[in-house]
Every structure is written in structure tokens, then in C-alpha cells.
Amino acid sequence: MLGLVAGVLGLAVGVFGVLAYVASRHQRREMAGGDEPALPDGAAEVLAAIGRAYIVVDAVDGVVRASPGAYAFGLVRGHTLVPPELLDLTARVRRDGVIEERQLELQRGPLGQGSTILQVRVSTVGEEYILILADDHTERARTEEVRNDFVANVSHELKTPVGAISLLAEALDDAAGDEEAVRRFAARMSKESSRLTALVQDIIELSRLQSTDMVDRAREVDINRLVADAVEANRLPAENRNTTVVIGGTVEGSVYGDAKMLTTAFRNLIDNAIRYAPEGSRVGVGLRSRDGMAQVSVTDQGPGIHPDDQERIFERFYRVDSARSRHTGGTGLGLSIVKHVVTNHGGEISLWSQPGQGSTFTVRLPEMESADAAPARPQRAAADTGSKSAAAGGSREQGVRA
Numbered sequence: 454m455l456g457l458v459a460g461v462l463g464l465a466v467g468v469f470g471v472l473a474y475v476a477s478r479h480q481r482r483e484m485a486g487g488d489e490p491a492l493p494d495g496a497a498e499v500l501a502a503i504g505r506a507y508i509v510v511d512a513v514d515g516v517v518r519a520s521p522g523a524y525a526f527g528l529v530r531g532h533t534l535v536p537p538e539l540l541d542l543t544a545r546v547r548r549d550g551v552i553e554e555r556q557l558e559l560q561r562g563p564l565g566q567g568s569t570i571l572q573v574r575v576s577t578v579g580e581e582y583i584l585i586l587a588d589d590h591t592e593r594a595r596t597e598e599v600r601n602d603f604v605a606n607v608s609h610e611l612k613t614p615v616g617a618i619s620l621l622a623e624a625l626d627d628a629a630g631d632e633e634a635v636r637r638f639a640a641r642m643s644k645e646s647s648r649l650t651a652l653v654q655d656i657i658e659l660s661r662l663q664s665t666d667m668v669d670r671a672r673e674v675d676i677n678r679l680v681a682d683a684v685e686a687n688r689l690p691a692e693n694r695n696t697t698v699v700i701g702g703t704v705e706g707s708v709y710g711d712a713k714m715l716t717t718a719f720r721n722l723i724d725n726a727i728r729y730a731p732e733g734s735r736v737g738v739g740l741r742s743r744d745g746m747a748q749v750s751v752t753d754q755g756p757g758i759h760p761d762d763q764e765r766i767f768e769r770f771y772r773v774d775s776a777r778s779r780h781t782g783g784t785g786l787g788l789s790i791v792k793h794v795v796t797n798h799g800g801e802i803s804l805w806s807q808p809g810q811g812s813t814f815t816v817r818l819p820e821m822e823s824a825d826a827a828p829a830r831p832q833r834a835a836a837d838t839g840s841k842s843a844a845a846g847g848s849r850e851q852g853v854r855a
Contacts, residue, residue, distance in 0.1 A: 500584075508585040509578065510534055510543060517582065526569060526587060527559070534585075542575045543583045552576040556590065570594045614649035618642055652786075673821060674712045676704040676747045680738060683719035687727055695733045698723065702740040704747040706820035710798045715818075718794035719749065721787040722814055726753035730811075746800075747820050752813040758806040766804060767792040791816075 500507050506522030508529060516532045523529045527536075534540055542553050553575045558568050570591045578584040621642045628634035684698050691698050708715070726736045730753040739750040758766060767788050795802045795816055806812035 503586070506587040506589075508534065508539075508587075510583045510585070512547070512581050514540060514543060514583075523585075523587065526571065526589070528585075528587060539573065539575075539585060542573070543585065546575045546577060546583055550577060611649070611652065614645045614652065617645045618649070621645065671710050672712065673707045674710055674715065676708050676715070676749065676818070677740060679712060679716045680719050680740060680749060682716050683723055684738065686716075686720045687723045690724060690727050691736075694727060694730075696727050696730055697735045698727070698738065699735060700738045700740070703742075704740045704749070704820075705742040706745075706747060708747050708798070708818050709821050710818070714794045715798065718791045718816070719751075721791050722749075722751045722816070725787050726751050726755070726812075726814075729753060729755035731755065742820060745820055746817045748815060748817050750813055750815045752811060754811045757808040757810050758804070758812055759808055763804055763806060767802070788814075 500509075500518070500520070505520075506526055506528070507518075507520050508516060508523045509518040511517050514534050516529050516534055519529045528539065529535065534543070536557070536559055538555075538557050538559070542555060545551075546553050555573055555575075557571050557573055559571060560568055568591075569589065570593075572588045572590045574586045576584055621638050625635060625638040625642070628638060680700065684700060687698065690696075723736065723738065730736055734754040736754075737750075737752040739748075739752070741748050791814075792802055795818070798818055800816060800818035802817075803815050804812065805815070
């Protein structure tokens with residue numbers, strides 16, 4: 454009998470405990486609902502439509518409400534405002550009651566790889582809340598930096614030949630009675646003038662390409678013919694350096710694009726190879742179709758490019774060896790023009806290079822789809838060369854040789 458009574462009492466205590474726990478949870482929920490922060494009327498709707506990342510924090514910097522963008526930028530984690538720069542701004546606004554606006558550069562991700570540039574505006578909302586608005590200016594800042602670098606580089610690059618021409622003109626005037634000195638200074642002036650002309654032409658060309666809508670001028674083009682035209686345009690520089698340019702292979706399909714822009718790209722690639730290849734060497738231009746892509750490869754026997762420089766080789770005005778570039782007359786814009794043209798045509802350009810083993814630049818462009826496979830069109834002769842015996846033997850290699 455005593456055991457039965459103890460069991461009943463134990464069961465009653467257990468049931469009472471469960472009921473007390475449920476009641477406690479219900480009470481906490483009611484208290485939490487009663488303490489739910491209330492924003493001013495209409496504030497939630499305005500924040501939802503504002504189109505910018507936002508955060509609302511309370512008097513102790515607890516996050517009351519935040520947009521998905523705020524979490525994506527890493528500004529909020531859970532219910533905590535993360536960047537110390539924002540905590541400082543909210544404290545200042547809470548203390549002074551004055552709106553603060555600032556551009557912040559914050560690390561992207563926990564490893565700090567890269568950064569995000571945010572334009573933030575912090576102000577009070579109601580009596581106890583602080584509103585933080587954040588707008589991503591990373592791309593705008595990057596574009597502005599590129600523009601400033603471009604202007605600075607252009608100014609520097611133009612200053613060098615212009616200054617040289619000015620000094621040579623003074624020296625020429627001083628040496629008016631020395632026929633040999635006059636000839637020497639005149640030759641230098643001619644070289645600097647040519648360099649200045651090439652630089653201005655490349656700047657104009659790059660500006661023109663950036664402002665041209667490729668779609669309006671695109672037509673069906675024959676890559677084989679464009680490459681042959683590009684080789685022909687480089688015939689004189691090749692002859693001056695006693696360099697042979699050899700074309701091999703054929704692109705079977707057509708490409709939809711701007712013939713003039715593509716010819717400019719191939720001309721710059723071949724010109725670059727001729728400039729950096731040793732005199733008397735050979736530059737190879739290979740064409741083929743593979744997996745629906747027209748592929749053009751330009752290979753030189755130059756000094757090669759160090760792996761550390763390969764990622765930057767397509768940047769404007771970037772030159773691996775500035776002294777050598779001045780000697781060869783390069784402007785540092787040729788490869789950036791090539792990449793711009795290829796990218797505008799939905800293609801890609803890649804580089805293989807090893808120091809001491811030369812370099813190969815490969816352009817891949819999508820071929821036009823056709824129901825009927827068109828036969829390969831004959832390749833136009835690149836230039837008159839001394840290797841006519843190869844052409845007579847049916848070889849598809851054509852060359853330019855001084």
C-alpha cells in the first residue's frame with residue numbers, strides 16, 4: 454500500500470514538472486513577443502523597397518533587422534554587427550545624433566582574400582534605433598582605379614618620346630655645324646617620332662575598340678584570310694629583322710565577327726612575336742578547327758615569359774622588360790588590344806611560355822553553326838617569300854622572309 458502511494462506521488466510530481474516547463478516556455482514566448490522591437494510605422498516597407506543592404510541595430514548594437522545583402526557582405530553574423538568600423542560609426546551617431554557617411558574597405562571572407570568597398574550611411578531611426586545602409590562600390594572603385602592608372606600611364610608613356618624629341622631638337626640646333634652629329638640626332642628623332650606615332654595610334658585604336666559595338670558590324674568572316682592579311686601587314690617588320698613567318702593549317706568553319714577588329718588582333722599578336730623573337734629566327738602561325746572552335750596559335754623563339762609575369766601580360770602598358778620594349782619600340786598596348794577584341798567575340802586567349810623556350814599565344818573563337826559542313830576554303834598566300842619550293846610541293850606552310 455505504501456509503495457502504491459509513493460508511485461502515485463511520483464507520477465503527480467512528474468506531471469506537475471512537465472506542466473510547469475510548458476507554462477514556462479509559453480510565458481517566455483509571450484515575453485519575447487512583447488519585447489519584439491517595433492520600428493516606426495512604414496519603416497519596414499521602406500527598407501524592403503530601398504534596394505540597398507540595410508541593418509537596424511538597437512541601443513546596445515544588437516541586430517534588430519537586416520537584409521540578406523547585409524549577411525552576404527559579412528556585415529552581420531547571427532544577431533551581431535561584425536565590422537568594428539561600423540560599430541564605431543554607430544556609437545558616434547548614437548552619441549552625436551548626426552548622420553555619418555563613409556566609404557569602407559572590408560575584408561572579403563574569413564581568410565581576408567580580396568576586399569569589398571562599401572559606401573555606408575548611418576543615421577538614427579526613431580528614438581532608440583540606428584539604421585545602416587550599405588551600397589557595394591567595389592566595381593565602381595575598381596573601374597575608377599583602372600581609369601586613373603590608364604591616364605597616369607598614358608601621360609608617362611607620352612612624356613618619354615615627347616621629352617626625347619625636345620632634347621634632340623635642341624641638340625640638333627647646337628650641332629648645326631657638325632654634319633655627322635646632325636645625322637645621328639636626326640636618326641634618333643625619327644626613331645622617337647615613330648615610337649610616339651605608334652603609341653598614339655594604339656591609344657586611339659584601343660579607345661575605338663572600346664566604343665565600338667561589335668554586334669552592329671559583325672559578319673561571317675574567314676579566319677584563314679584574316680590571318681593571311683595580318684601576316685602580310687607584318688611583312689616589312691619581319692624583313693627588317695630577317696624573321697620568317699610560317700603559316701600552317703586551316704580553319705574549316707567561319708566565324709561571326711568584325712573582320713577589321715579581328716585582323717587588328719592577329720596583326721598585334723604576330724607583331725609582338727616578331728619584336729621579341731631573335732633576329733633571323735622563325736615565327737609560327739598555326740590554324741585549326743577543334744570542338745567547334747577556330748584556333749589560331751602564334752609561336753615565337755623569344756626569351757619566354759616568367760610565370761610571375763604571365764598573369765599580367767595582358768594589362769595595359771605592362772611590359773616584362775621596359776628597357777627591351779623601348780629598344781623594340783613596343784607600346785605595351787598590343788596584347789591588351791588583342792584580349793579586348795577576342796573577349797568581345799566570345800572567345801578566349803591563353804599563353805604558354807617557359808623562360809628560354811619561347812612563347813605561344815592561342816586564340817580560340819566560336820565557329821558559326823551550319824547545317825551543311827562547308828569545305829575548307831583555300832588559304833591566301835601570306836607574302837612573297839624565298840620558299841617557293843615548299844608552295845610548289847603542295848605544302849600548306851607559307852612564309853615571310855627578309
